[in-house]
Amino acid sequence: MIRADRILYVIDATPPRVQEIARELAALPADIPATLVVNKIDLLGLSSRYEQSQPPRLYVSATSGEGVDLLREHLKECMGFQRC
Helix, strand or coil: CCCCCEEEEEEEEECCCCCHHHHHHHHCCCCCEEEEEEEEEHHHHHHHCECCCCCCCEEEECCCCCHHHHHHHHHHHHHHCCCC
16 A cells, blocks of 8 residues: 655635635544645745744745745645655
8 A cells, every 4th residue: 555644735815715724624634744745835925934833824925936945944844854
């Protein structure tokens, strides 16, 4: 059986679908940690950021690349990567 170490749940920043997202997150396997990735922040004029919540949230723009560095660092930290 193939198993994931982490689920990246990517959503569009526009428009917010709070109830739908909550249902979908609740349906994910409980034993696999998840990260909510809010994409397309450039369309709303938002800045990239990391929110330590449950699940953690990262705000990114795949188009401009803003916040991708935060996502990369988050994933490294989740997987136990440490710089020497």
